[in-house]
Amino acid sequence: MGTQDMGYFSYHNGEWIHLGLFYGDGGDALQIGDKIYIIIGGRLRQIDNIQAKRYSSCHPPTGTNPFTAKLYKHPIDSTLYYVGYQLWHYHEESWTDLSKGLGNRLQMIMDIDINHQNPNQMFFAYDQPTWNSKKLSGKFFKSINGGESWIDITQNLPILAWHYVTSISSNPSNLNEIYVSLGKMDDSYLNKVYQSVDGGTTWKNISAEIPPFETFKIEHIPNSSGVILASLGGLFYKNDKLDQWIRLEGKIPPIAIRD
Missing domain, CATH: 2.130.10.10 (YVTN repeat-like/Quinoprotein amine dehydrogenase)
Incomplete structure (x- = not known):
């Protein structure tokens, strides 16, 4: 769960745990298998578990980083979708802009x-x-x-x-x-x-x-x-x-x- 200024909390084994090393404005978060994806200050990061002491950046190659971007999981192959001003698909550590060709616009995608x-x-x-x-x-x-x-x-x-x-x-x-x-x-x-x-x-x-x-x-x-x-x-x-x-x-x- 993302919070303003205080980063993230994770509900684990009946209690809330603060991911204390990741401060900032926490946005959406999603766990796929053993990987946890979090949006901090509008940027997408990946951590391996809730005790992680560092993150890796995996933000899509876009010039925008809206704080209200959303994350979705593919229902079958467990790949990741990042939804902001564009619709991005993350597969085998590579990004594809699925909304390419629909025009460059600074309008949020509300849902997929x-x-x-x-x-x-x-x-x-x-x-x-x-x-x-x-x-x-x-x-x-x-x-x-x-x-x-x-x-x-x-x-x-x-x-x-x-x-x-x-x-x-x-x-x-x-x-x-x-x-x-x-x-x-x-x-x-x-x-x-x-x-x-x-x-x-x-x-x-x-x-x-x-x-x-x-x-x-x-x-x-x-x-x-x-x-x-x-x-x-x-x-x-x-x-x-x-x-x-x-x-x-x-x-x-x-x-x-x-x-």
Whole structure:
């Protein structure tokens, strides 16, 4: 877990351990096998274990180092993705810019989705709306060959003129079923979650009973039809037998949950 100024803490054998040698602004972190990847001050580092006394730099060859970059694990071969202003894939100690050819832009990639059963299907989305209903392009992309090439599907989701994708989740058991959560506050009409059942060609608004606040993360529950949504108003749940979302209560307070 990364923290501001204080580096990282690791939860190990029932207790939190401070990685005291790695001070600075801690960002995302990910463990793959015996390797631990951490982002300190916007730069990607690798350590071998939580007792490590030194790190090695493995930052992608990019001129940017956003503090809010994210790390993702390939669902099958355990390679690494670095998601910042570009989408980078780290394989055999070599980086490949999968977003090359989409133009140089200082816009954060909000999320990527790699289907767990068929990782050749990928989606990613940039921050911010298009701010123009007649210019629906450059915000939402799909690949069917593992990121070698991309199809711009922004126009398939016209709400991206005024909202932006915060999270993407495809069903591991059904490639064609995809959910996206959307940022930005709503006033009278809810635009919080959209669902596609044809691989991203068409979309349906399924936002009933979600508060008009920002949503941050959406995830399929493995081996079920259930989906969990994290929002400014708490956690929500829906499955294929429910017509609308229900708030998860009990020990979970209705507070902002971002992941």
